[in-house]
Amino acid sequence: MTDPSTTALIVVDVQNDFCPGGALGVDGGDQLGAVIAEAATAAGTLVATRDMHPANHISFREQGGPWPPHCVAGTPGAELHPSVVGLSFDIIHDKGRDPAREQYSDFDDSDLADRLRERGVTHVVVAGLATDYCVRATALDAIAAGFETTVLRDAIAAVDVEPGDGERALREIRAAGGTLDRAHLLRGREQLAPILEAKVRRLREVVEGAGRSRAALGLSGGIDSALSLAIAARALGPENVFAITLPSRHTEQVHIDDARACAAAAGLPAANFMNVSIEPILEGIAAARPTVHDAPLRFGNASARARMITIYDLAQERDALVLGTENRSEYYLGYFTRFGDAASDVEPIWDLYKTEVKLASEMMGQPEAVLIKHPTAGLWGGQTDEDELGFTYHDADLAIVCLEELGLDVAAAAARSGVDRAVVERVAARVAAVDWKHHVPHAL
Ligand code: VGL
Ligand code: ZN
Secondary structure (H helix, E strand, O other), rough: OOOHHEEEEEEEEEEEOOOOOOOOOOOOOHHHHHHHHHHHOOOOEEEEEEEEEEOOOOOOOHHHEEOOOOOOOOOOOHEHHHHHHHHOOOOEEEEOOOOOOOOOOOOOOHHHHHHHHHHHOOOEEEEEEEEEHHHHHHHHHHHOOOOOOEHHHHHEEEOOOOOOOHHHHHHHHHHHHOOOOOOOOOOHHHHHHHHHHHHHHHHHHHHHHOOOEEEEEEEEOOHHHHHHHHHHOOOOHHHHHEEEEOOOOOHHOOOHHHHHHHHOOOOHHHHHEOOOOOOHHHHHHHEEEEEEOOOOOHHHHHHHHHHHHHHHHHHHHHOOOEEOOOOHHHHHHOOOOOOOOOOOOOOOOOOOOOHHHHHHHHHOOOOOOHHHOOOOOOOOOOOHHHHHHHHHHHHHHHHHHHHHOOOOHHHHHHHOOOOOHHHHHHHHHHHHHHHHHHHHOOOO
């Protein structure tokens, strides 16, 4: 992409104290090593920075500062984390040694800019910790110092003292003229493995936090519900998960069989899998709303809401939380029914794009038949999502990452992703058209 000889990668403060278990541990801080190592191969100059404080630093709580003591020079917490320690850094830059000054930026009162310029660097790529403090300040100062500046979105992690701090910092960096990129537009197995582990852990915490031990969800025979189920079975034990498949007249037998196979693959006892037709509910709806059949979309939405009522009642009967099955692709494309499949207590796969869901389902041992099937919302006979949307999920996923996460325009998103420009345009139009669905209800 860019010329390595004029590019420096600055690995900000990936130190033991900023990783989980450290004095100021940042969630995911220990997971950046693989992406950083990859990014390092495209940079002619590799810089590590370290927060390096005296024991009486002004930012520590005992001195009236906001932080617990961290990265005290000479302690193990101040050393580079093992995930990056093996890289051959050209420059190791320390900051924060003055007891009386906070220094979040590596360019603050330092010769780093000059040292980079001496090496012919014009482009600075920033990775590391923490997005909302030292990454933010370092990127903003790199821009101010005249470097073309890129923050690697998949090689950073935020403290998020207030939820959203990390995202706000990235918006600020873009507004100042910086750009965002990712080493991988979509995550592969290596990146997904720790994410799935974390989901298993967090689901257990959330269910326990709600004073429950069980979860219930609808199974369609597709990969999204299969993955939510697999995560739940691992988190709570298969005996504590209830799965129900809810066919209508349009549901082909193969999907019911696949749903049963998913439940079996996740280890659910046979009694925890239920198959209940929603036709009686649909008849009731049609009695109240005789024209519900007039448009496939109306009937489809009514079906999704009929399923929601059934799942919630099952959950209440079993004292379970309801798991949703919405993924990131459906979220951005607005491909969900409000109060239907979008209704849930927990969304286990909300942050995963469809392409990633497929890989994750494979990693969690879901059946081959489910993995290779064309995604369908099952709203009417023969329906497939990709026919209905007019593009493939894989293309949509790449386009959405570039448009929404990197903030690129259509032309730049097409160039970065390799997806046909006309497709990117269609995806962008759809994402924009359904944006209102993420802000409902609109309170006036
Ligand atoms: C940092 C808080 C305190 C950072 C340093 O490296 O982002 N954050 N000191
Ligand atoms: Zn510090």
